[in-house]
Amino acid sequence: MRFFACLLTLALVSTALPASAQESVRPKDPKEQAQPPRTRPRASTLDELFERLGKAQSEREAEGISSLIERRFSRSGSDTADLLLNRAAEAYGKKDFPLAIELIDRVLVLQPNWAEAWYKRATVFYQLDDPVGAMADLHRAIKIEPRHFNAWTGLGHILMASDDKVHALEAYRRVLKINPQMSDVKTIVNRLAPEVDGQDL
Known part of the structure; x- marks a missing residue:
């Protein structure tokens, strides 16, 4: 009986204490004490991603890194411009190429130094059978971001x-x-090099 009375007294004291004091009463889990505070891993810079891409040992590894780069390319820093480019992509998917051009034109007014917007407009121009316009936009994209491998491929x-x-x-x-x-x-x-260079690689 005395044992249960002691337990009841301890329970009442614990609930009456403030939270900070209760924490000091409770025994600490040694595992919790040993764990350092969690920190988020630092995001790789674009330069670091390109360095990794150049050193990739397989196509699969390169595809993963290039996807990260493309994701960076697709962000302008302006929510409005990003939204307009997404809408242009939707219009492109529906083959509404004039609307896609109109939307990307608005994007380029807001973000004239966004390489990805120039690249995307080039792809629409190409679908409209305007290779001259497409090439001009690809050159603009490459001038802004010389490592834009998709723009070089399109060119x-x-x-x-x-x-x-x-x-x-x-x-x-x-x-x-x-x-x-x-x-x-x-x-x-x-396939092309022997024809252009006149010799096998």
Whole structure:
């Protein structure tokens, strides 16, 4: 009986104490004490991602890194511009190319130094059978971000379509300098190089 009375007294004292005091009464779990405070891992910079991309040992590894880079490319720092570009992508998916151009035009008024917006407008121009407009926008994208491997790839495709194989090969080789694991571009270079250079790789 005395034992239960002691337990009851201890329970009443614990509930009457403030939370901070109760914490001091409760025994600390040694595991909790030993764990250091959690810190979020530092996000890689764009330069670090490109360095990793250049050193990737497999196509799968490169695809994962390039996806992270593309995600960075798709953010302008302006919520309004990002929203407009997303709407342009929706219009593009519905093949409403004039609306996509109109929306990207608005984006470029807000963010004229956003390489991804120039690249996206180039892809729409290409669908509208305007390779001149597409090439102009791709050059703008590359001038802003010389490591934009998708813009270099698009430029290579347009040059190939216009039978400018010499400059197409240069563009594709620029792609592989940035992203050496792009197998489809490797295939094009391996097929095109002997014809342009006059010798096997």
